[in-house]
Amino acid sequence: MSKELVARWYSKISETEKDLPLLLVDNYAYTPRMAYSEVMNGSALGAKLQSLIEMGKFGTSALDEQAIAKVRLQQILQSKPDKPMFATLSNKVYTPSELMQEIESGTQLGAQWLNNEISHMSNIVRVR
Amino acid sequence: MPALTNTFLFVEPTDNYLEYGSVPLHQIVEANKQAGQNITELMGVDANPERIKQELANTNSLFFAGIGHGSPSVFTVQNLAPLLHAENPDELALMKDRIVDLCSCLTAQQLGPALIDAGAVTYAGYKLEFWFYTGDAPGVSRAVQSPFLAEFAFIASLLRGKSTGEARADQLKKYDEEIAYWMTGEGKNHADADELARILELNKSISVFLGEASVSPSPQAGALPMQINPMITFTVASIPIVYLIYKAL
Numbered sequence: 393m394s395k396e397l398v399a400r401w402y403s404k405i406s407e408t409e410k411d412l413p414l415l416l417v418d419n420y421a422y423t424p425r426m427a428y429s430e431v432m433n434g435s436a437l438g439a440k441l442q443s444l445i446e447m448g449k450f451g452t453s454a455l456d457e458q459a460i461a462k463v464r465l466q467q468i469l470q471s472k473p474d475k476p477m478f479a480t481l482s483n484k485v486y487t488p489s490e491l492m493q494e495i496e497s498g499t500q501l502g503a504q505w506l507n508n509e510i511s512h513m514s515n516i517v518r519v520r
Numbered sequence: 521m522p523a524l525t526n527t528f529l530f531v532e533p534t535d536n537y538l539e540y541g542s543v544p545l546h547q548i549v550e551a552n553k554q555a556g557q558n559i560t561e562l563m564g565v566d567a568n569p570e571r572i573k574q575e576l577a578n579t580n581s582l583f584f585a586g587i588g589h590g591s592p593s594v595f596t597v598q599n600l601a602p603l604l605h606a607e608n609p610d611e612l613a614l615m616k617d618r619i620v621d622l623c624s625c626l627t628a629q630q631l632g633p634a635l636i637d638a639g640a641v642t643y644a645g646y647k648l649e650f651w652f653y654t655g656d657a658p659g660v661s662r663a664v665q666s667p668f669l670a671e672f673a674f675i676a677s678l679l680r681g682k683s684t685g686e687a688r689a690d691q692l693k694k695y696d697e698e699i700a701y702w703m704t705g706e707g708k709n710h711a712d713a714d715e716l717a718r719i720l721e722l723n724k725s726i727s728v729f730l731g732e733a734s735v736s737p738s739p740q741a742g743a744l745p746m747q748i749n750p751m752i753t754f755t756v757a758s759i760p761i762v763y764l765i766y767k768a769l
Binding site for chain 2: 404405406407408409468472475476477478479480481482483484485500501504505508509511512515516519
């Protein structure tokens with residue numbers, strides 16, 4: 393397999409995605425930017441990360457998936473201005489911090505975002 | 521009397537953030553309507569239960585679409601006034617023999633199946649929360665329109681003569697296109713692209729279609745003469761004038 397596949401994958405994902413934890417090797421989570429750097433340097437860790445990217449997997453257990461998904465959403469939402477940005481057609485409006493509260497409290501709304509984040513991670517690692 | 525083909529009723533409330541959906545819905549109707557179709561749009565204060573019931577009786581439209589706030593068993597319109605309750609047979613009967621598209625939260629849990637049981641031809645809606653982005657004013661950016669562009673692709677295709685099943689396939693395809701736009705396409709470096717991709721993924725994953733896939737509310741739309749956009753007529757008509765001005769210079 394080639395480094396080109398990793399380079400192509402890396403070039404297609406957004407700048408924010410490049411800095412969100414995604415790939416798990418030996419209980420450590422790596423962002424796409426870290427993975428790209430390791431793969432391009434040809435390290436042993438890079439080979440493991442490259443293998444995950446080629447297989448379109450992020451290498452986690454169900455428990456890890458939930459934890460990584462929460463960290464990813466935290467990272468995205470904490471960087472936003474705290475103004476109403478998200479609304480639903482059940483007449484509710486949320487600021488990023490209010491949405492994060494829902495996620496941390498494990499409400500139905502929070503679970504909706506958390507579960508979606510796991511499937512989003514899957515979509516990101518399979519970008520070609 | 522069976523509901524009438526080529527007849528469409530759209531309910532477009534504008535309060536309680538609903539303008540975010542009503543603006544793109546109106547634009548999609550304008551862009552896709554065909555000659556020979558009887559289209560009624562009830563907007564703002566006209567999107568009230570009494571007026572809607574009156575129009576349903578007057579037009580007997582085969583197609584009904586509304587945007588509104590919802591719960592598992594209730595669909596509301598302007599001023600959060602309830603229009604349909606899953607437990608009310610008289611209200612469910614309003615949608616008998618019709619293709620029904622409810623852009624709202626949660627109604628696929630109880631109201632949608634109840635409408636089908638009561639004789640609706642199809643029901644399209646959402647089983648959990650339908651999310652949208654309010655970072656800009658209604659209608660001003662691709663970001664605020666994007667969730668609704670995907671949802672209303674169903675309506676655009678039906679107006680253009682496709683069947684309910686084909687329109688549903690087009691809707692799911694449009695969801696994928698909008699997700700790709702924010703995730704890996706031109707929109708990927710928008711300040712809120714990450715949230716927008718997730719909102720679209722969430723909505724797609726809870727989107728529900730029930731009922732007949734082979735019905736078209738406007739079966740001859742493809743064969744009907746296209747309406748000519750007045751702006752295009754103006755542009756074409758102005759070409760010789762511009763040419764003459766250029767020659768005079």
